[in-house]
Amino acid sequence: MIVMDITIHTSFLPHVDPDESLAFYRDVLGFEVRNDVGRGKMRWITVGPAGQPDTSILLAPPAVDPGITDDERRTIAEMMAKGTYGWILLATRNLDDTFEKVQASDAEVVQEPTEQPYGIRDCAFRDPAGNLVRIQELR
Numbered sequence: 001m002i003v004m005d006i007t008i009h010t011s012f013l014p015h016v017d018p019d020e021s022l023a024f025y026r027d028v029l030g031f032e033v034r035n036d037v038g039r040g041k042m043r044w045i046t047v048g049p050a051g052q053p054d055t056s057i058l059l060a061p062p063a064v065d066p067g068i069t070d071d072e073r074r075t076i077a078e079m080m081a082k083g084t085y086g087w088i089l090l091a092t093r094n095l096d097d098t099f100e101k102v103q104a105s106d107a108e109v110v111q112e113p114t115e116q117p118y119g120i121r122d123c124a125f126r127d128p129a130g131n132l133v134r135i136q137e138l139r
Contacts, residue, residue: 009054010046013086013131014062014076018043020128021059028105029090031057057088080130087132095137099123102135113137 015021018038022045025031031047034056038044041061048056062080063073079085092098095113102125103109110124110132122136 007054010056010058011088012058012060013088013127014080014129015043015045015059016062016080016129017041018045018059018061021045022047024105024107024127025057025059028102028107083126083130083132085131086129087134089134089136091136091138093138095121095123095135098135107133 013021018041022033022036025045025047026033030050032050033045033047034053035046036043038061042064043059043061045059046056047059062085063076068076076085099113108126110126111122113121113123115121120136122134124132124134127133
């Protein structure tokens with residue numbers, strides 16, 4: 001039997017305003033900035049949790065792939081405006097303190113800390129681009 005040695009290295013989330021997204025992930029969530037390339041709205045910013053150098057989020061401009069059609073770009077923009085395009089699931093040992101810190105940043109609260117019927121306690125916010133950020137409590 002072949003055993004695969006695969007890890008999650010980087011996940012992608014689109015941004016609308018790179019400075020707002022950077023402020024949210026760096027200043028509110030406390031992630032380290034690993035890379036910041038480009039200018040203006042065309043910036044690719046890599047952030048990640050301190051002490052976990054092999055796990056990152058790439059905050060990138062949406063729909064810049066030259067293979068994407070104008071119709072696809074419009075669909076992506078519409079989905080981002082509704083908050084249905086990008087999402088990520090994070091985890092913390094202290095959900096209540098994390099919730100209070102994120103809520104104090106004026107991030108849009110989608111769900112306050114809640115015990116889910118499937119045994120997970122979590123909360124949810126939208127980042128500045130409208131991406132859903134769910135945060136689970138580690139047990």
